[in-house]
Amino acid sequence: MLKSLEAITLYREGIQDHLEDNLWLKFIVQAEEQIVNLERVESLEELDYRNPVLDYVERSLQLLDQLPRSIWIKELVEETLIWSEAAKGGTLKERLLWQEEGINCFVHNIGSAQLYGKHLSDTVSEKSALVHRLIETHGLIGQQIRGEVPPEVNKPLRDLVEEQLLTAEELERLLTVLNHCIIGAVSAELWLNVEHEVKQLITLIASGELASPMPMKERLRRMRLGPISRGEDFTTEWAKLTQEGFHAERLESLSNTIFWYVESAMQTFSLEQFLKVMVLAAQRAQNEPLCHISFEQVMNSIYYDYKGVKKINVYKKRIIEKYLSELTWEDIEKGTLPDENPHLMLRPYAKEHLPDTIFFQFQFSAAAEKLIEFCMEAEKSPLYERAVLLLFDLFELRRDAFDRFHNEDTYLSQMNNTADYKAVILEHVIGKKVLDIGPGGGVLLDLLEERMPEVTPIGIDISSNVVEALRQRKQREGRQWEVLQGDALNLEDFVEAGTVGTVIFSSILHELYSYVPLNGKKFNHDTVSAALRSAFDVLSVGGVIIIRDGIMTEPTALLRRVRFLEEDGMAWLERYAKDFAGRQIQYQRLGEEEVLMPVNDAMEFLYTYTWGEEAYIHEVQEQFGYFTPTEFASFIDQTLGKQAKIEVFRHYLQEGYTEALRDRVRFMDESGQEVALPDSTCFIVIRKE
Secondary structure, eight states, rough: OOOHHHHHHHHHTOOOOOGGGOOOHHEEEEESSSSOGGGGGGGGGGGGGHHHHHHHHHHHHHOOOOOSSOOHHHHHHHHHHHHGGGOSSSSSHHHHHHHTTOSSSSHHHHHHHHHHHHHHOOOOOOHHHHHHHHHTTTTTTHHHTTTTSOGGGHHHHHHHTTSSSSSSSHHHHHHHHHHHHHHHOOHHHHHHHHHHHHHHHHHHHHTTOOOOOHHHHHHHHTTTTTHHTTTOOOOHHHHHHHHHOOOOGGGGTTOOEEESSSSHHHHHHHHHHHHHHHHHHHHHHHHOOOOOEHHHHHHHEEEEEEETTTEEEEHHHHHHHHHHHTHHHHHHHHHHHOOOOOSSSEEEEEEEEEEEEEEEEEEEEEHHHHHHHHHHHHHHHHEEEEEEEEHHHHTOOOOOOOGGGGGGHHHHHHHHHHHHHHHHHHHOOOOOOOEEOOOSSSHHHHHHHHHHHTSSSEEESSSSHHHHHHHHHHHHHHHOOOEEOGOOOOOOTTTTTTTTEEEEESSOHHHHHHHHOOOOOOOOOHHHHHHHHHHHHHEEEEEEEEEEEOOOOOSSSEEEEEOOOTTTHHHHHHHHHHHHHSSSSEEEETTEEEEEEHHHHHHHHHHHHHHHHHHHHHHTTTOOOOHHHHHHHHHHHHHHGEEEEEEEEEOOOOTHHHHHHTTTTTEOOSSBBBOOOOOEEEEEEEEEE
């Protein structure tokens, strides 16, 4: 076993009297703050009882111990590995003293090399000079592959041959082992993925060459490999942004800059948002010499634990997205950031002891920070919805069905699971151009593409998050359908009038009714009217509107008894009646677990009851049924006039409700006889004559 591994084992066994003889270990274990790339951390909570830097160093040494290499290589690599993370350690007081001495605690490879040199004192040898160089360039080969550093930063490695400290063959063997340990300790899979490219780069360095300068576009593309793997079409999006005012040449001032934590911090944001931040950084670099740009503060603030797992802090993400979307390319290139937002600003700043380094931070006001903290805490209780509504109001975020925060992925998956119901829609689709309003996870777009290849399916959604997710999936899966960000109430702004064969509203009209205010009023039939007129205007003659949505029962005065079979059923109803935003829910208690209710109030409640606690905070904001069949038919006639003909109008109980409620409630008539649940869903086809 390597001596360094023996030292770590002793420390883990509770023995510490050997730390003075192993200063590298002492620095690491005395760290009072966690300096770690959160990219591969599973849970932030685990950082409270783990030392991830020590864990990483130990893994790298274990890899080295297993590799069949010569003694001299193992000695050099071992000495390099144990010191290369030292600048991430030390007590807070010690780190302040280091900074005063000129040790770079931020750029850990440089700072660690400085600490190693300080530790050597007057005992400098050829071996220690070599190790010093290897520590100073620690990780840069991997960072070059990721686009984070320019090729020139690896010149000190090439110089080892010119200075005759190593032969080209020795350098190649040494760097291969060292980088296997550095990268393999992050992940064995990562090493397998990059091994070939790493070895190619090492061969170039050892032969006395450096890789050709990498254009900024390519460096930035490499920094986006995470989003690209999830479906981001980097090339197409880049071209689109160029047409919209993005000037790529503005980024050339960053060509010699080293980036830190950029992918971990910025991968959650769209390419447009990412490039806006980069242009701001380039603007700063034009005015002062920069060697380093750090996104460490953004990274540290954008993650938190949700139900024990590290997640993007989606509250901050949505607020930052809105902030960046409101910045124009012209303003960004001038370096003029808006100051009218009292709760958020993008703040680049420098530290006194690091004049060549800029740190980026999204700085929230104290009130915003406290409100976000409140939302995070409120996730654990029924306060959550109210907390989120406060957040929407403060930052003027759009309240629609896709502001579902942490269960958005689940919601889109559930939307896709309704494929069987949506397949019925295809029987009534006509024309070449088909609009799917509110496409959710894209299942209907998939069905149209697969079963009606002659059709051009277009999804239209107002949510940038849904549109981005669909565009990424389209790229990832090679889909042919299109997706546009647009408002269902103004379709003529996005498609030419009279050119559409079919407009589909599948489970979306009730969301427009519930969420989208018209004349300052939500739960507004005028919103449904505006959506239908907007769709009718873009239809060609003979085209159709297809509606699949909630329906109310008639007669509306019908009463039903609901007996709860679960202990918390009555509490659910009491909370629902208090929180439901659509209308006043009426019920009369007949016993501890039984109530008498108007049939439509009962069903509106039961729809939400079936979804469970996770969806409650959103479903309580939506009214699923907003017309009876008679009312809906009359409404269509009044809204669209004589040119509109209702060709299909049927209503039914959606499959699944009976099974979902069977063991949770008894649904009865006024006399106490069990009866079937009423129809929940309508299917309507309207033709333009």
